[in-house]
Amino acid sequence: MTTAILSALPEEQQGLREQLDAPTHVRHAGRDFHAGIWHGQPVVLALSRVGKVAAATTATVLIERFGAKRIVFTGVAGGLHPDVKVGDTVVGSAFLQHDMDASPLFPRHEVPLYSRARFEADAALSALLLTAARAISTGAYGHFAAGVVAQFKLGDMRVHSGLIVSGDRFVSGADEAMALRRELPDAMAVEMEAAAVAQVCHDYGVPFAAVRNISDRADDSAHVDFPAYLSQVAGRQAQALIAALLPMLPSP
Template sequence: MKIAIVVPMAEEAEFYHQYFSSGKKEMFGSTEFEHFSVAGNDLYLGLTGIGKVQAAMNLTSLLAKEKIDLVIMTGSAGSLQKEVQRMDLVLPSEFAYHDAHNTSAGNYVEGQIPQEPARFKLDCAERDKFKDFLGKKGVAYKEGLVVTGDSFISSQAQKDEILGNFPTALCVEMEGAAFAQVAYHFNVPLIALRAISDNGDEDADNDFAAFVRKVGAQAAELIVEYLRENDF
């Protein structure tokens, strides 16, 4: 089975190298993907870069050239809800773009790109299997809507604007919906796991710098354990 792990930032990717020995490196788009063999599976690890365009461009470059069976995206996110705290894990069930406002362009809802689904839902057997793994390990997580945009959210005013359109959104980040949109068009299942690095408020910048490595390590450890223990 061919599995791709995609992360936006070097701080989030570095921990995977603690678990995998150096493998073959190959360029797909503008991203260098490292190729490992893990538990009999071919694993492609790529640092895609930050933001929607980088995420979509580099995942598309990989999927257009390799027959990937599963995409796993990890990384950090900012909380939008009081009950979602730093170091919490979020398992997205669906993604939307919080910066897509196209309701005046036709029969579209907030967060919808014209002629695309309103939400990119991650309902697949592979995700269900990962949920079972988290449950068996006793890993606590929040599950629900995650929203994506090209801005780092660092004020209560920004949070309030997003929540006005997406009151149930658990957290906000900068790549997930783009990964999900690409996976949707290539008909490849996607598992997403975000760890909360900040509260998306005026302290977000300081909190993010302090916590991004911690939450990156947290997510990486779970993903690696999942890959090693499960038969695909």
């Protein structure tokens, strides 16, 4: 049973390819796919690229071409909920496109012809992802240099479960973030891909789960915080998280 590990940007998968045994490389649909074995599990790594359309394309290829039976999205996001701070981890329980608006034909946020705005994460896969995230959060000091831990307060990271919202816009203004919080008060984090992948997986009946590490607060400082967190933290966090998750999955 092949597990696909999906991220938007190369930094979010830094070091993952080196973990694969018997690696193979396929280029398809303008994307690079790296398959192999990791902790005894067949794995394929791919970059979705940025945005909902690109992410949906990549997810479809993973299912159709590579036979992915489950998809896990890992990467960074902006924190929205007041309880979520930089360095925390959010495991998605549901996913919504915050910029979907076909009103007045359909209610705001509802995906036309689906009769829903929210796509639920696979409960079993998300539970394992949550367990893995909690396991590595207790050992954050071991994954990073002391200066990085201090800079991003990783020693005090918390793990949350809740709604992740996606849209084709990098939210980097306090006013925009506040508007999202008013409109979707239970939203924990905002990014640009997961809700689209969740919709594709819903169509195919493929289990989907996503985890996002909070790189910024989606406010006026996001353009500064995001690149620093991406380059110094994201890849190591993803590697530790996936290494913790894979042994928990059912044997292939």
